[in-house]
Amino acid sequence: MRRETPIKIKANFVKAIQRGNPLIAKEAIININQLKEDVVLVNLYDEKNKFLAKGYYGKQNKGYGWVLSYKENEIIDADFFEHKLATAFELRKALYQDPSTTAFRVFNGEGDGIGGLIIDYYDGYYVVSWYNEGIYTFKEMIIETLIKVGNPKAIYQKKRFNEGGQYIEENDFVWGKEPEFPLIVKENDVNFAVYLNDGAMVGVFLDQRPVRKLIRDKYAKGKSVLNTFSYTGAFSIFAALGGAKTTSVDLANRSLSKTREQFEVNGIDYTEHHIIVEDVFKYFKYAVKKQLKFDMVILDPPSFARSKKFTFSASKDYKNLLKEAIAITETNGIIVASTNCNLFDMNKFKEFINQAFKESECRYELLETFSLPEDFKTLETFKEGNYLKVVFIKKCYAN
Known part of the structure; x- marks a missing residue:
């Protein structure tokens, strides 16, 4: 049985742990000097030595570990x-x-x-x-x-x-x-080619399953769809199968071959769709210059991204990204705004949307909202874990 190291928790963090917040925050720990390399299991106590929880020590983002059990005698085996x-x-x-x-x-x-x-x-x-x-x-x-x-x-x-x-x-x-x-x-009868042995990403993000299905089943038929930050083109595949003509844009060179492959494994002729390797922000400027407009624009950027000329942070720059999308979306067209940034909640995300449309002098209507699907189980007591925010927005007439 592994040794369990006692850790003291500051008074202002005790209630959060008792309510079920599983993150052991660095700033919550009084005797942080006890956390040494050989420490794995920890028992958490308040300043009066009352047992709170049992967990493990492991640095991850802002945390120094996770609670595993609220039972003092439970064995982690x-x-x-x-x-x-x-x-x-x-x-x-x-x-x-x-x-x-x-x-x-x-x-x-x-x-x-x-x-x-x-x-x-x-x-x-x-x-x-x-x-x-x-x-x-x-x-x-x-x-x-x-x-x-x-x-x-x-x-x-x-x-x-x-x-x-x-x-x-x-x-x-x-x-x-x-x-x-x-x-x-x-995924919902659509094929994905995945590579479990090819680095950090396997070829598809599983958390967007309900969103992709809705695009195919409800919004795609007869539409022109721009899929930005397209990765391997998963949104494009579902849109195409729903009857859309798609344009996929991503900066990564391998997005071209990967997206073509996803079209091919679904029996779709990729030559009937546009797959573009380019900085998304540069493409927006190109689209404005060429007066291109789309019936649907999908925005699913990484929380943080850097190209040669631009750094994108979702918490700071999403509003401006939305304004770029609004400019090339047809009136009565749809913007699918998505983010996996956990630094803000859905209410803040909707504020970004409101500000972007206000500054673009356009009216809008919120049609659908999504968070994580049911297989991505989350805790009410740890809202940061429910990171996904997706909003379907209808662009209405100008003010």
Whole structure:
């Protein structure tokens, strides 16, 4: 059994922990000098030595660890992890049984009770993402549990944390029999070619599943769609299958071949669509100059991005990005505004939208809103974990 180090929590952080906030914040810890390299498990106490929770030490973003249990006598062992994983997998039972969707999240960090641990499922193959060194020390125990509970064909891992001062974002084959790549998975009967062995990103972001479906089923038919920051073109594929003509724009050189591949595995002639490798901000200027207008513009930028001439931060620059989109959206057209930035909430995001339309001297109507789908389980007590914000906006006439 691992040694458990006692940690004292400042009074103004106690209530948040008692209410179920699982993040152990650096500034909450009184005796922070107790957190040394050999420390993994910690017991949290208030200043009067009253037990609060049990967790582990692992630096991740603004946190210094995660709460695992509120039971003082609970043992963090193989049985603990088996219970957590089995419970999480049972919650996704309907997805496991749905032949139209074979790629989804089966374990979502603190939402499923273990912060820093993400597990995604791709048609029998699992990808485990470790977000700090603390949770990574349980690797062997968690992998063995996943083999027992998840019935995997194979397991891959992604290490996404600082190790010895170096940022680690690598992939490793861990267990099982490797598939041939690309591996073809389904999302609402649409094919995706994924590569579990190709760096940090596998080829599709699973959290936008309901948004893509809605675009295909309700908004795409007969429309011209601009998909910005398009990555491998997932939104474009769904729009095309819904009857749209699409233009995909991304700065990454490999977005061209990756997007073509996604069209091909769905039997779509990519030559009937535009796939452009270019800085999105430069493309906006080009579109204005050429007086291009689109029936739908999809904005799903990274929270932070840097090109040769421009740095984008969602928390500072999203309003201006929206103004660029408004300028090239047809009247009565749709803007799908999306962000995964957890530095602001949906209300603040809607303020950005309101400001952008006001400064563009246009009226608008909010049509649909989305946050994370149900397989991305979150906690009411940790709102930062529900990072996704998507709003469908109708551009109305000018003021």
